[in-house]
Amino acid sequence: MKILIVDDEEMIRGVLREYVEFEGNEAVEAVDGMEAVKLCRENDYDVILMDVMMPHLDGFSAVKEIKKTKDIPVIMLSARGEEYDKLFAFELGVDDYVTKPFSPKEVMARIQAVSKRRVKKVNGNEIMQFEGLEIDMAGRNVFVDGKKAELTPKEYELLFYLVRNKGIALTREKLLYDVWGFDFFGDDRTVDTHIKMLRGNLKEYRKFIVTLRGLGYKFEV
Numbered sequence: 445m446k447i448l449i450v451d452d453e454e455m456i457r458g459v460l461r462e463y464v465e466f467e468g469n470e471a472v473e474a475v476d477g478m479e480a481v482k483l484c485r486e487n488d489y490d491v492i493l494m495d496v497m498m499p500h501l502d503g504f505s506a507v508k509e510i511k512k513t514k515d516i517p518v519i520m521l522s523a524r525g526e527e528y529d530k531l532f533a534f535e536l537g538v539d540d541y542v543t544k545p546f547s548p549k550e551v552m553a554r555i556q557a558v559s560k561r562r563v564k565k566v567n568g569n570e571i572m573q574f575e576g577l578e579i580d581m582a583g584r585n586v587f588v589d590g591k592k593a594e595l596t597p598k599e600y601e602l603l604f605y606l607v608r609n610k611g612i613a614l615t616r617e618k619l620l621y622d623v624w625g626f627d628f629f630g631d632d633r634t635v636d637t638h639i640k641m642l643r644g645n646l647k648e649y650r651k652f653i654v655t656l657r658g659l660g661y662k663f664e665v
Contacts, residue, residue: 445490445559445575446470450480450506451521452498460493463548464555477501477509484510490575491555494538496522496529507536517558521546559665572607574665577649579607588647598623599642602635606653606663615660635660 447469449460457473464471472489474480478501480494492510496503507518517539522529525543533541539558542551559575572579578587581604586593595603605623606614616635624634639661643650654664 445555446472446488447555448472448474448480448483448489448492448516450474450477450492450498450503451495452476453495456495456521459548460551463552467552477503477506480506481509484514484516488514489516491558492516492518493551493555494518494520496520496524496533504532504536507533507538511537519551519554519558521551574652575649577646577652579603581607586645588645588649593645595642595645598638599645602638603642603646606661610663610665613656613659613662617660619660 447464449457449464449471450473451457451460452475454475457475461471461473472483472487474483476498477494480492481501483489484492492507494503494507498506501509503520503522507520510516510518518537519540519542520533520538521542521544523544530541540554542554570580570582572581576589578585580586584600586595586600586603601623602619605619619635639653639655643653646653652663652665654662656662
């Protein structure tokens, strides 16, 4: 993920950058709200960590400006923990609010939680996004890093079933019954073959389809 860290305190930016990069993500820093708005106009980010109290342009105003053109998940980081501040932030469309002082590990956990539950809408359809993998169930479209993946009908059904049951261990027998149907006269090697083809089409995001040795598979982010 590409994460924008916005805070006027260099030490806080440095600590957050260290944790973000340790988890294998890319970190970009901004020293105030104005710089954050400029960066968001020119680039795309997966998550923004936004301080509230900053010079030139505060975090709330920056979020309001960014949301005019970009739908990027935002986690506010603030020493202001009053209820009305949090309510105001959520009214602006902020995804989470963390009160300072905070644990960097907690912030990373919240980043993961926000990225997992992120759903956007395109032409009225809900698009589930898992890093660079976008899944439009209603439109039966799957995009890998912005490029449409050409899947077979059964690969679509298999992927959609796995995603709808995200985090649940699914046996090969259950996949056969629910995806192929109770009257299917094949064996569980059919599941393995289609999983292999599906993983090939998902490229680096094949990592989300986890093999459960001796059991089956699950979709895990």
